[in-house]
Amino acid sequence: MSKQLQALEVNRRGALKVGIGALASLAVGETILLHPGEAAAQPARPPRRPNVRGTPKVPHNYKRARKITSVCLNCSTVCGIVGYVDNGKLIKIGGNPEDPNNGKMLCAKGQAGVVISTYPERLLYPLKRVGRRGQGTWRRITWEEAYADIAKRVRACIDAGHPEHVAIHIGRSRLADIMGRFLNAIGSPVLLNHRALCSLNKRAANYATIGDVDWESVDAERCKYLLNFGSNFYEAHQGAIHFLKRVIKGRYDNGCKLVTFDVRLSNTAGRSDEWHAPFPGTEGAVALALANTIVADGNFDRDFMTTWTNTTVDALSAFLKPYTPEWAEKLSGISAGDIRRIARAFIRERPRCAAFTNRGSHAHYNGFNNDRAVILLNALAGSINQPGGYCYAESAEIPDHLFPMPAPVPAAPKIRTDLEDPPEWPLANRWQKMRVGQIVYAYLKQKRARLQVYFTYTLASPTTWPEGRSLAVEVLRDEKLIPFHVCSDVVYSETAHYADLILPDATYLERWGLDARNNYELRTYATLRQPLVPPPAECVNFADVLIQVGKRLGPEVSRYFDFRNYEDFVRLRCRQLPKGDSADGFAYMKRHGVYHNTSEPRSYDLFKRPLTKAQLDGSRTDPQTGIISKRNARGVEEAIGITMNAQALRGFKTPSRKFEVHSQTVAQAAARVKIDDDGWPHYVPIPAHQNLPEDRFILTTFKWNVHTQGRTAPQKYLTEIVHDNPMWINAATARRLGIRTGDTVEVTTYRPRGRTFDPTGQRIGSARIRAFVTEGIHPRVFAVSNSLGHLFGGRSAAARRGPRAEGPGFDPKILSEDADLTTNLWWSQADGGKGAGFNVNAILPIQPAPITGMQAWFDTVCSIRKV
Amino acid sequence: MPRYAMALDLERCTGCHACSVACKVENQVPLGNFRTKVYYYDEGRFPQTRRLFLPVVCMQCADAPCLRACPNKAISRGNDLIVRIDQNACRGNGACEDACPYGAIYVDPQRNLADKCDFCSHRLEAGMEPACVETCPGGTIIFGDLNDPKSPISQFQATHRRELTVLKPEEKADPQVQYRGLTRELERKVPKGRNHDPRSYEIETWATLEASFDRPEGGSHE
Numbered sequence A: 001m002s003k004q005l006q007a008l009e010v011n012r013r014g015a016l017k018v019g020i021g022a023l024a025s026l027a028v029g030e031t032i033l034l035h036p037g038e039a040a041a042q043p044a045r046p047p048r049r050p051n052v053r054g055t056p057k058v059p060h061n062y063k064r065a066r067k068i069t070s071v072c073l074n075c076s077t078v079c080g081i082v083g084y085v086d087n088g089k090l091i092k093i094g095g096n097p098e099d100p101n102n103g104k105m106l107c108a109k110g111q112a113g114v115v116i117s118t119y120p121e122r123l124l125y126p127l128k129r130v131g132r133r134g135q136g137t138w139r140r141i142t143w144e145e146a147y148a149d150i151a152k153r154v155r156a157c158i159d160a161g162h163p164e165h166v167a168i169h170i171g172r173s174r175l176a177d178i179m180g181r182f183l184n185a186i187g188s189p190v191l192l193n194h195r196a197l198c199s200l201n202k203r204a205a206n207y208a209t210i211g212d213v214d215w216e217s218v219d220a221e222r223c224k225y226l227l228n229f230g231s232n233f234y235e236a237h238q239g240a241i242h243f244l245k246r247v248i249k250g251r252y253d254n255g256c257k258l259v260t261f262d263v264r265l266s267n268t269a270g271r272s273d274e275w276h277a278p279f280p281g282t283e284g285a286v287a288l289a290l291a292n293t294i295v296a297d298g299n300f301d302r303d304f305m306t307t308w309t310n311t312t313v314d315a316l317s318a319f320l321k322p323y324t325p326e327w328a329e330k331l332s333g334i335s336a337g338d339i340r341r342i343a344r345a346f347i348r349e350r351p352r353c354a355a356f357t358n359r360g361s362h363a364h365y366n367g368f369n370n371d372r373a374v375i376l377l378n379a380l381a382g383s384i385n386q387p388g389g390y391c392y393a394e395s396a397e398i399p400d401h402l403f404p405m406p407a408p409v410p411a412a413p414k415i416r417t418d419l420e421d422p423p424e425w426p427l428a429n430r431w432q433k434m435r436v437g438q439i440v441y442a443y444l445k446q447k448r449a450r451l452q453v454y455f456t457y458t459l460a461s462p463t464t465w466p467e468g469r470s471l472a473v474e475v476l477r478d479e480k481l482i483p484f485h486v487c488s489d490v491v492y493s494e495t496a497h498y499a500d501l502i503l504p505d506a507t508y509l510e511r512w513g514l515d516a517r518n519n520y521e522l523r524t525y526a527t528l529r530q531p532l533v534p535p536p537a538e539c540v541n542f543a544d545v546l547i548q549v550g551k552r553l554g555p556e557v558s559r560y561f562d563f564r565n566y567e568d569f570v571r572l573r574c575r576q577l578p579k580g581d582s583a584d585g586f587a588y589m590k591r592h593g594v595y596h597n598t599s600e601p602r603s604y605d606l607f608k609r610p611l612t613k614a615q616l617d618g619s620r621t622d623p624q625t626g627i628i629s630k631r632n633a634r635g636v637e638e639a640i641g642i643t644m645n646a647q648a649l650r651g652f653k654t655p656s657r658k659f660e661v662h663s664q665t666v667a668q669a670a671a672r673v674k675i676d677d678d679g680w681p682h683y684v685p686i687p688a689h690q691n692l693p694e695d696r697f698i699l700t701t702f703k704w705n706v707h708t709q710g711r712t713a714p715q716k717y718l719t720e721i722v723h724d725n726p727m728w729i730n731a732a733t734a735r736r737l738g739i740r741t742g743d744t745v746e747v748t749t750y751r752p753r754g755r756t757f758d759p760t761g762q763r764i765g766s767a768r769i770r771a772f773v774t775e776g777i778h779p780r781v782f783a784v785s786n787s788l789g790h791l792f793g794g795r796s797a798a799a800r801r802g803p804r805a806e807g808p809g810f811d812p813k814i815l816s817e818d819a820d821l822t823t824n825l826w827w828s829q830a831d832g833g834k835g836a837g838f839n840v841n842a843i844l845p846i847q848p849a850p851i852t853g854m855q856a857w858f859d860t861v862c863s864i865r866k867v
Numbered sequence B: 001m002p003r004y005a006m007a008l009d010l011e012r013c014t015g016c017h018a019c020s021v022a023c024k025v026e027n028q029v030p031l032g033n034f035r036t037k038v039y040y041y042d043e044g045r046f047p048q049t050r051r052l053f054l055p056v057v058c059m060q061c062a063d064a065p066c067l068r069a070c071p072n073k074a075i076s077r078g079n080d081l082i083v084r085i086d087q088n089a090c091r092g093n094g095a096c097e098d099a100c101p102y103g104a105i106y107v108d109p110q111r112n113l114a115d116k117c118d119f120c121s122h123r124l125e126a127g128m129e130p131a132c133v134e135t136c137p138g139g140t141i142i143f144g145d146l147n148d149p150k151s152p153i154s155q156f157q158a159t160h161r162r163e164l165t166v167l168k169p170e171e172k173a174d175p176q177v178q179y180r181g182l183t184r185e186l187e188r189k190v191p192k193g194r195n196h197d198p199r200s201y202e203i204e205t206w207a208t209l210e211a212s213f214d215r216p217e218g219g220s221h222e
């Protein structure tokens, strides 16, 4: 019996309501069936009605509207925004002119976010599962019941001496302060995240080489030559439009050249001065060959290389010797002539040139070294922290000294588990806790770790994880492996569907939080997210959920939650901030939305800054290495600088206090897992790509400029632009295989090989996808976008036009119906539209890269068949 | 009285759709209809492939076909050079949509009123820039008062006068919105006599120059 029929069965007995529409009238104790099919019958679009008087539209009234600053969270870029609120309704979002990164500019997602707080498919009340997990039957409960239930189960873990059986698993949350506090307070280290699915290798490469930050701020406005290895910053880079707007100025006001390496014609590649499509995962080979050319020519910043790197020119030159342009041409397909020409054009502009990366280069088996090789090019150019070069500010995080945690601060627990610290990937948690999120479900299934209480927040693992719809869903369904799953979400998502308790979340437009990222103005800064409108009905920010649960866990935990709510907590974090033109630091942040110390000099030459008297006080200098160290606040001896030409300077935050071309840290970590690695950024061949037969291809994925993983599909103006994702196939390849645009093809994927998870090379799965034939992709690569293929998330996400599936008592006073969803949604498949697209992650294998753990998203070997 | 004008510097466009989405939120534009839209065109053979973008707004024609076509005289051109639709005079018969050579007008299916870009007149009144101009990350859309020699548009025109062109000059509508760096063939993507086709957003259309697309079998939409 189908779910709908089942529902009707129960409904006749009067016990069950059906569909999101019924939520508003759901009384405490009543039961509801929620299912992905959130649209009923389809009325036709009204025809033109000539000569009928219309209903005038009332334009937004900006003279009356109240302006409130906040921060966008529709992607990871952290743009300052201004919300315009009129009559209690959020009418528009603009950029915050005071934000140093984006100013008044926002991308399409930032603009579209307005609709999320009034999306008719929002969750409004806490719901508790009745019936089987994944069946979709829910009973409305009170928040008090929800808190008590959660607290009881967390308490049981603490009492059993296993606080590590409580885990929080997040996507991009920006609530790390309170989540960390909650877990530390109860004694669990298991804060799981998605960094290994996102940016781990790039961050690790910056840490290993430069040490200070995980994210560079290329000074594009003043740059003359940008060498881009696999970043699609025109569409989706972290810090996208912050960087983009400066690149546009650099290119068109300052004559900067942009050269992009990408297997696919992204908007960035398509608008670059040169686009080169290397074979996937050979970016590092190209970078090493560029370095080889530069060193062989002898035109590079010899002074920086000698003084500030931990190697000699001779040793570097010996290391680079085998990596010739001819060698790189064989691997990458980029001609040796082009490599030499680009190397010389790049280095001619030194130090106003920069080479940088993102996922195209680092989301590979060998991505960590690919990125280290690219960063090396900046050292050769002497562009590290120079105007127009590869720059970084003191921090790319919320500066803790300005926003200290409210006392008492719980200490981090000493225990570790394989779930959050898998020993196979020793660098994953070396610099920051990046974890290896993609192995979580596998390890639970293998019983390498146990859980009792599993919180998920902004986590769309069934759709955005590799093997999401297979392994992730299998484990999420299993009540033995995950006995209690609490999901906080805005809409009835695929993750929520497999929960035991659903907590209706406040959207980013309705909640508090501090946020920051790398500041391209190269100074200290941070931003404040504040509610533009209150959350509807009973929606509650997940941060407040944790505070409420914390208060119910007995005195030894509740003492860390001695504030009213998360707003109070954020206010306390602002207590030391200069008050500026406002009553106090918190009031300042509420008024301006951003703290940006413009009196601070830009961080150019940061590594050459002398240490202050106070910093040197009580320090000691190692006579051999010149490294200056000192006991930190916790009493641990820590390097703080280096003596150069009899001057005590800050240096780099690496073990040698220098730019580390060669890394002892990496060599040691590799040795621990019995991987042969001498610590140089060698090119590592991808095992599964060696001797690839003619009929095997590489399947890659990508993001759109209008979507962020799974979470933007409910926003109608974005999904109107992109709702479908056929598979890109190179025109020549398609001709050879007899495939045309619109044909259905069956793509079959295979597991990886080498030092990774389940490296068998075995078939993993097949999917039928429509083909899109294009001149914009490498002949051996197929590409399917992520972010689509939703079954859940309401009508916009799932491409279903029609009225909201109704139960009794739909209450337009809370969230009114939207004619766009009932009538105008034109991509509905039932109407002949393209539908909601494909979810390709289901057939992508879990493949953490050796030593670091970054998901090698872009390595998957596949075959194809026309059907 | 200011005299408003706009120019789009296409080399700066990133194809980000922020202008188009900002406009829809600002002006409550229903799904499937557009005041502002961004076209994509992939040209060349692998690996010499390039992507071009063309953002399109209402051209605020000095000799506007929409204005001439309206039987209810609901459309007028102000002294500020903006072509506007009077919501109280409009009767939704759509002659203006049929007449516009630039796909710029739609008839709102729920309100039964024609609607189009008016440079966000209500924002101008509040001392703000049009929504697309404010948000554009490329600084592609240049706008301002021609009477003010310091306005961005006056300065842009002064610097680039000889490089500026208009869309479809053969329509003789005397468009007031100008382009820099226009690749002529992209004009063909902009429909005549109907509002922008939502399906021309779909990825399959990136390498074609067609302006509208047939709805596949199974449609009960119209």
Ligand code: SF4
Residues within 6 Å of the ligand: A072, A073, A074, A075, A076, A077, A078, A079, A102, A105, A106, A107, A108, A109, A110, A111, A240, A241
């Ligand atoms: S770039 Fe990201 S943070 Fe900025 S406006 Fe767009 S979605 Fe929001």
Ligand code: SF4
Residues within 6 Å of the ligand: B057, B058, B059, B060, B061, B064, B065, B066, B067, B083, B099, B100, B101, B102, B103, B104, B105, B116, B173
């Ligand atoms: S572009 Fe179309 S809508 Fe705009 S003024 Fe010209 S004819 Fe009228």
Ligand code: SF4
Residues within 6 Å of the ligand: B012, B013, B014, B015, B016, B017, B018, B019, B020, B038, B053, B055, B132, B135, B136, B137, B138, B139, B140, B141
């Ligand atoms: S907002 Fe600007 S950059 Fe983006 S598509 Fe529109 S015109 Fe182009």
